[in-house]
Amino acid sequence: MQPFNYLKPSTLTEAAALHRQADEPVYLSGGQTLIPAMQQRLSAPSDLIDLSGIAELSGIQAADGAIRIGAFTRHAQVAESAAVRSAIPALARLAGRIGDAQVRNLGTLGGSLANNDPAADYPAAVLALGATVHTDQRAIAAEDFFQAFFETALDHGEVIRALEFPRPRRAAYRKFPNPASRYAVVGVMVAEFDDGVRVGVTGAGPCAFRAHGLEEALNASLSPDALDRVEIPHEDFNRDLYASAEYRAQLVKVMAMRAVRDLFDP
Amino acid sequence: MTEATGIGAAVKRREDLRFITGAGTYTDDLNQPGQAYAVFLRSPYARAKVGAVDGSEALAVDGVLAVYTGQDTSADGLGDLPCGWLVKSKDGSDMVSAPHPPLAVTQVNYVGEPYGLVVGETLAVARRGAELVNTEFIELPPVAVLGGAARADPIHEGLAGNLAFDWELGDQAATDAALAGAAHVTALEFANNRLIPNALEPRAALAQYDAVSGEYVLRTTSQNPHLERLVLSAFVQIGPEHKLRVIAPDVGGGFGSKIFIYAEETAALWAAAKVGRPIKWTAERSESFLSDVHARDHLTRAELGLDADGKFVGLRVRTTANLGAYLSTFASAVPTFLYGTLLSGQYRTPNIHVQVQGVYTNTAPVDAYRGAGRPEAAYVVERLVETAARELGLDPAQLRRRNFIQPQDFPYQTPVALVYDTGNYQAGLDRALELADYPGFPARRAASERAGKRRGIGLSCYIEACGLAPSQLAISLGAGVGLYESGEVRVNPTGSVTVFTGAHSHGQGHETTFAQVVSDQLGVPFDSVEVVHGDTGRVEFGLGTYGSRSLAVGGSALVKASEKVIAKGRRIAAHLMQTTPDNVAFQDGAYRSGNQQKTIQEVAFAAYVPADYPEDLEPGLSEKAFYDPKNFTYPAGTHIAEVEVDTQTGAIELVNFVAVDDFGRIINPMIVDGQVHGGIAQGVGQALLEHGVYDEQGQLQNGSYMDYCLPRADDLPSFLTDLTATPCDHNPLGVKGCGEAGAIGAPAAVVNAVTDALGVRDIAMPVTSERAWRALQGVAGEGV
Numbered sequence A: 001m002q003p004f005n006y007l008k009p010s011t012l013t014e015a016a017a018l019h020r021q022a023d024e025p026v027y028l029s030g031g032q033t034l035i036p037a038m039q040q041r042l043s044a045p046s047d048l049i050d051l052s053g054i055a056e057l058s059g060i061q062a063a064d065g066a067i068r069i070g071a072f073t074r075h076a077q078v079a080e081s082a083a084v085r086s087a088i089p090a091l092a093r094l095a096g097r098i099g100d101a102q103v104r105n106l107g108t109l110g111g112s113l114a115n116n117d118p119a120a121d122y123p124a125a126v127l128a129l130g131a132t133v134h135t136d137q138r139a140i141a142a143e144d145f146f147q148a149f150f151e152t153a154l155d156h157g158e159v160i161r162a163l164e165f166p167r168p169r170r171a172a173y174r175k176f177p178n179p180a181s182r183y184a185v186v187g188v189m190v191a192e193f194d195d196g197v198r199v200g201v202t203g204a205g206p207c208a209f210r211a212h213g214l215e216e217a218l219n220a221s222l223s224p225d226a227l228d229r230v231e232i233p234h235e236d237f238n239r240d241l242y243a244s245a246e247y248r249a250q251l252v253k254v255m256a257m258r259a260v261r262d263l264f265d266p
Numbered sequence B: 001m002t003e004a005t006g007i008g009a010a011v012k013r014r015e016d017l018r019f020i021t022g023a024g025t026y027t028d029d030l031n032q033p034g035q036a037y038a039v040f041l042r043s044p045y046a047r048a049k050v051g052a053v054d055g056s057e058a059l060a061v062d063g064v065l066a067v068y069t070g071q072d073t074s075a076d077g078l079g080d081l082p083c084g085w086l087v088k089s090k091d092g093s094d095m096v097s098a099p100h101p102p103l104a105v106t107q108v109n110y111v112g113e114p115y116g117l118v119v120g121e122t123l124a125v126a127r128r129g130a131e132l133v134n135t136e137f138i139e140l141p142p143v144a145v146l147g148g149a150a151r152a153d154p155i156h157e158g159l160a161g162n163l164a165f166d167w168e169l170g171d172q173a174a175t176d177a178a179l180a181g182a183a184h185v186t187a188l189e190f191a192n193n194r195l196i197p198n199a200l201e202p203r204a205a206l207a208q209y210d211a212v213s214g215e216y217v218l219r220t221t222s223q224n225p226h227l228e229r230l231v232l233s234a235f236v237q238i239g240p241e242h243k244l245r246v247i248a249p250d251v252g253g254g255f256g257s258k259i260f261i262y263a264e265e266t267a268a269l270w271a272a273a274k275v276g277r278p279i280k281w282t283a284e285r286s287e288s289f290l291s292d293v294h295a296r297d298h299l300t301r302a303e304l305g306l307d308a309d310g311k312f313v314g315l316r317v318r319t320t321a322n323l324g325a326y327l328s329t330f331a332s333a334v335p336t337f338l339y340g341t342l343l344s345g346q347y348r349t350p351n352i353h354v355q356v357q358g359v360y361t362n363t364a365p366v367d368a369y370r371g372a373g374r375p376e377a378a379y380v381v382e383r384l385v386e387t388a389a390r391e392l393g394l395d396p397a398q399l400r401r402r403n404f405i406q407p408q409d410f411p412y413q414t415p416v417a418l419v420y421d422t423g424n425y426q427a428g429l430d431r432a433l434e435l436a437d438y439p440g441f442p443a444r445r446a447a448s449e450r451a452g453k454r455r456g457i458g459l460s461c462y463i464e465a466c467g468l469a470p471s472q473l474a475i476s477l478g479a480g481v482g483l484y485e486s487g488e489v490r491v492n493p494t495g496s497v498t499v500f501t502g503a504h505s506h507g508q509g510h511e512t513t514f515a516q517v518v519s520d521q522l523g524v525p526f527d528s529v530e531v532v533h534g535d536t537g538r539v540e541f542g543l544g545t546y547g548s549r550s551l552a553v554g555g556s557a558l559v560k561a562s563e564k565v566i567a568k569g570r571r572i573a574a575h576l577m578q579t580t581p582d583n584v585a586f587q588d589g590a591y592r593s594g595n596q597q598k599t600i601q602e603v604a605f606a607a608y609v610p611a612d613y614p615e616d617l618e619p620g621l622s623e624k625a626f627y628d629p630k631n632f633t634y635p636a637g638t639h640i641a642e643v644e645v646d647t648q649t650g651a652i653e654l655v656n657f658v659a660v661d662d663f664g665r666i667i668n669p670m671i672v673d674g675q676v677h678g679g680i681a682q683g684v685g686q687a688l689l690e691h692g693v694y695d696e697q698g699q700l701q702n703g704s705y706m707d708y709c710l711p712r713a714d715d716l717p718s719f720l721t722d723l724t725a726t727p728c729d730h731n732p733l734g735v736k737g738c739g740e741a742g743a744i745g746a747p748a749a750v751v752n753a754v755t756d757a758l759g760v761r762d763i764a765m766p767v768t769s770e771r772a773w774r775a776l777q778g779v780a781g782e783g784v
């Protein structure tokens, strides 16, 4: 690890100011991705701006029809939150299956989304639930947020403050974990709203996406069988030692079917 | 007194208190005043010429003390890292050893191969220095894939090809004839996947040199410190043996990977003398993946012939074994003498012929890892037998029974050199079938099918040769060292006992088991016996721990030494009781004659305070012994795996695993159970999860835990284990060894279960969910 300055602001304004002044600053949230990257010298920031002291990044508030979760909320806090469990149980369950206990005790919602790992779980939920990403500068719709492989709509120095998840009628998440990393080889969230069904897919492609083909089929008939004959285009899917693109396509379909089944039998 | 702690008692491991409270002393916990730190320069290429190494920028960094390269070690006359076992090819020629300098001098041959090191005041400074070293490499085309490597251009300059040896064992003509005349021949072709050992504690060294005394001390993660000292003095020639001390303190697992004499520990010791400072080096996990010796990696074609009654008539095996870029310390013995000799399994197969070609590739060296050759052999035999049974429509258990070596056949001479001492294979199979509820399997399978899943069951009746090894036999087969073990039993003046063993505990629990053995022999309290190991400065000599040898060989040496102690004590006791030694009986820690009695503690006191003492006897009560085994030991058993496969995803769940093992006499059943559990986990890991993958450019594709999958608790069911016992008849304890059984038996059991579930003849290890899914689809494709 290279030497760096450690800074701990207590407000977002202060954080932004520190960020502007530094050479190669980087925000530190749970550190579960950033610290290993620094240890491997893939990342060598001049200034580490720790977000843990900023009160307005914490907290979970349930409001009418939506739940707002601060960016600094740890995965374990989401998993255990009574408010999340009652409003969107599928989201609490998703958080409870990220990585292992140590990772969940440190990793945060904002860190996960800013990082936009193609195999991360939360992006599937953000897309399926049509969440809004609130930053220190603006509100970004889910669809606009995830742009490409490890790329988001965040500008340089922009901080995620909170995520606002609309409450669906029902939702379910299914994940096929990589046996080594336990990240998602494929993860699918299916959420039903008054105006239709949304399906968010992670792990399969270079960046999480909404599966419009699956949504159409489910809007026609919300049942596992409805997905039977849907083609999952997989030319752009990821391939690695563990899973080919074709296999990932199969997993997308199977995870989606199982998530639909869970809607009725949670 | 001895009831709770003697032989056969499940004594809790003494070492665990310090291990689980963080009070262990591992190499990285140790520090020396004034120590500097080493960081190694490693090849980023699988094969390249090493040009100029420019360390000037590194040396300009404040705190960088030195930059050394292979040029420096070679200028100082450091010898090569030798392979300790000379294998001969079938034409009688010696194996071809590629020169293996500790630091590469002119050419690097695998990614991660060290070619230099930077020494700095701190680890951070040394790292920074290493980043600033500019090295010119001229890339050369690598040979990184085993298939075809034997025929590819030689990777080592000056060698004619990549074949290190072409070895055979058994009667080829008779085997060919037997297969030609067989009523049925089952043939399989498969790979035994490459594994990366992953000890919990990475390798480390703390090296010192004292310029005044000329003494070197190397504290390191070794399974065999005396062997390390021998090689460093006799071959690498760092310093004379009596000026070298190697200490292996607490060592956090090895599984074989810490047997070998590596570049880093060697170079650190040399560099400590060069810079005149103690030097510390601890591998990072990513260095471990690249530079610890890897394991297995075979391609095999095997054929089993059966007659019309289902009796085995012949077995023919052709294997290509990947040796990696260099011959590691025992690399040549593993795919030959520890593999070919085990192909008789538990069966009366009259004709066996095996040919093994050992091949160099531009990958990390390959050598022994838990099981070492025997898992590969068990996999060949047990996959073939199970497949033959399915092809013939026979119950796999029944086919095995028909071919087992019977209890009355022992000692049994196999056609592949070994003489099995004792065994009862039928008993192990029967007990395992009972524990696995074999008759209930069809009903369980039907239930799984109703739930949309496929269920399969698979057997594996493995054998292993442990207790390495009878020295004369091993040396006649090419070993460069004897494989006896030494022990010393020192009864202190107050009657407590210090035991010195040349075996080395790196997780096995010697401090407990060996104390049980000696306290039982001498009839002294368990708590009064202390076991010392792992230090060439304290223990006379030793060959270390591997090949499930510690108890069978090292324990036997302690029995011999204890017997000598008892014999000497008898003469002292006789004198004290004014009788002759043959009138004195020893039992339960006391010498008795008539109604007189002297405890061994009283006798020890007399031995050290010889007020009233036999004239012709030396004072003191301490004895040494070397024990050279008469034969290997032959643990064997039956493992049964049951799996359920999700037909939509191919995900495999291991739902049941039964292991019934015959380890001979048991000293501590709890430790045995722990060894079995760990071994099974590693065997299941090989079957389902683990695979070290190099791409064609020789880059390791999964050198981190994000990609290399070790088995975890939630991948495994709770194992059902039991024991049968036919004591070994040629060592004093009757023990056989238990350290490797799980890793040997499990892979074939699991793959037999998976192929049963999927209804396919064969499937490659590790059976990933995609592989299983593809097998269910009946489609080949881009899967891995």
Ligand SMILES: Cc1cc2nc3c(=O)[nH]c(=O)nc-3n(C[C@H](O)[C@H](O)[C@H](O)COP(=O)(O)OP(=O)(O)OC[C@H]3O[C@@H](n4cnc5c(N)ncnc54)[C@H](O)[C@@H]3O)c2cc1C
Pocket (backbone or CB within 6 Å): A026, A027, A028, A029, A030, A031, A032, A033, A034, A035, A051, A071, A072, A075, A097, A098, A099, A100, A103, A104, A106, A107, A108, A109, A110, A111, A112, A113, A114, A115, A119, A120, A121, A122, A154, A158, A159, A160, A161, A181, A182, A183, A184
């Ligand atoms: C062993 C292991 C297993 C894992 N398994 C999973 C898994 O199964 N599923 C899964 O989804 N994830 C998994 N993760 C990832 C983990 O859960 C974290 O979500 C992830 O590491 C990022 O979150 P963090 O809080 O640690 O962010 P950090 O590592 O602190 O930061 C990551 C990046 O985001 C930036 N950042 C952080 N917070 C903000 C913010 N509020 N605004 C703007 N930028 C920000 C940082 O500057 C940095 O570039 C795993 C991680 C590990 C180490």
